[in-house]
Amino acid sequence: MRIPGVISFLVASLCLAGCTSTAGVDALDLQKPSNETTSSVIRPPAPITAAPKAMARSAPSDEMAPMADDAPAENTRPFGLAEEETVAFPAPELPDSAEPPVEPAALVSPPRLLSRAAPPMLAGPVTHYGFRDAKPINFGKASPRHLAVHGVDVSRWxxxxxxxxxxxxxxxxxxxxxxxxxxxxxxxxxRNWRNADAAGLKRGAYHFFYWCRTAGEQADWFIRNVPKVDGALPPVIDVEWNGESSCKRRPSREKVLEKMQVFMDKLERHYGQRPIIYTAPDFYRDNLRGEFLDYPFWLRAVARHPSKVYPDRKWLFWQYSGSGLSHGVTGRIDLNVFHGDERQWRAWAGGRISIADAD
Known part of the structure; x- marks a missing residue:
């Protein structure tokens, strides 16, 4: 009778030791996979190239050229596209190792149906440059006026x-x-989405990325509010450092790239278009140099040509001024230009070719 009792005691002791060991392992702060994961999206094997090689007016510099003393700084305003970031419910400060909590469902607005899907719309007749600029810059032979297709970006401002x-x-x-x-x-x-289309402009939507929210929920929010319409331009992710933001977090380069990839993969699967990356010089220097070579870029460079500010980076759009003047708006407006001629614009905007095929 005693022997079976001893055996039972030993078995129970071994089980207890095993449970204690497992709990100890789980309690360790081991490196865990990120919560921001997504299914991969098939990407082209070749990097994106600029549309018209002949239109590149100045050769890329091997290093960043110093800015002239009298030239405006590249980041004289804290934001590029968004002008001001207004997040209604800022997330609390958290260490980089923690993910911000998801906001309650009550804060999420219902889906918005802005327009029905329409047949693919080719770009209309190109209207040539007629803007004025409150702070004109002499870009010399690299002037954006040498490029044919200009446009704007707008927000509530x-x-x-x-x-x-x-x-x-x-x-x-x-x-x-x-x-x-x-x-x-x-x-x-x-209002802008509808009226831009009614006036005959090719339209696209952009999202200002907020570093205190997960990439997945930001992508879901964009998809919830921006209709999937044939003929629309590809969606844009606007990534910048925003000193005025309620979010003070600056994730590591590795985390920035991961979050961007999650966001862009979700949008690409939903809209069937590769997102465009908009950025400014300081953020590019810290995070994007040499990265995302198979994505189109939209670059802010308001004092020098993009080839001087972003050496060796191919680009699709160039934001060359934040001080444009037009009869269509009160105040100033951002001015942009497409890196191509009219034929390439029509082909790309009509969805007949990718930018990689535009050479």
């Missing part, structure tokens, strides 16, 4: 836009702010 006047003055396309973070919708997005 432009107020009520007269899209017909913008179109007549030289805006062939418009990128319209839709969302930032995981709960903010630009209050002018619906």
């Amino acid at each position: 432009q107020g009520n836009v007269n899209w017909d006047k913008l179109r007549a003055q030289g805006a062939n396309f418009a990128y319209i702010k839709a969302t930032d973070g995981g709960d903010h919708l630009d209050p002018m997005f619906t």
